[in-house]
């Protein structure tokens with residue numbers, strides 16, 4: 001964590017976030033999602049999408065936290081109100097990615113800390129996250145005290161993907177770090 005700065009994203013971060021987003025997808029999801037989808041990912045398209053989201057404060061995906069090192073973004077987390085209308089878990093961690101080279105240094109934990117602080121600022125004190133069933137990184141959420149909730153199948157870009165949810169009924173301990 002030395003010299004890593006965790007902060008809220010601005011629209012100027014769109015390209016850096018897109019770079020981490022696409023790199024982490026290629027590093028993590030090869031074999032879990034179709035090659036066709038992964039090979040078609042474009043940093044430029046993602047950057048444009050992030051620009052739109054970060055420019056629009058009413059977008060459900062507007063809130064992003066980044067981890068920066070020497071001016072470069074090496075990780076980010078995206079969060080907001082839970083999107084499916086769950087009555088018990090009101091906040092959602094939509095995505096969290098740290099470049100492989102920077103994993104295992106506590107950056108993920110710090111990003112979740114800032115995310116949960118952001119949710120608490122909106123008076124949201126519970127959170128869930130969806131993770132691909134086969135994603136080996138799901139243990140990260142268990143390390144942070146996430147409890148298995150349920151499974152679902154989604155249609156993602158024409159592919160059926162199986163996911164499981166982890167939940168925290170009280171995110172205060174995560175926000176305290």
Ligand SMILES: CC(C)(COP(=O)(O)OP(=O)(O)OC[C@H]1O[C@@H](n2cnc3c(N)ncnc32)[C@H](O)[C@@H]1OP(=O)(O)O)[C@@H](O)C(=O)NCCC(=O)NCCS
Nearest residue numbers: 028096097098103104105106107108109131137139140143
């Ligand atoms: C998952 C991810 C965000 C974690 O970030 P990180 O910076 O590597 O995690 P940290 O170093 O902060 O680790 C926090 C805790 O989780 C544990 N952990 C992290 N990754 C783990 C893994 N793959 N298996 C088991 N435990 C893991 C760490 O041991 C640590 O536990 P501790 O604090 O009790 O020692 C990051 O590895 C990543 O981007 N992975 C690829 C993308 C991905 O799958 N994202 C999640 C999509 S839903």
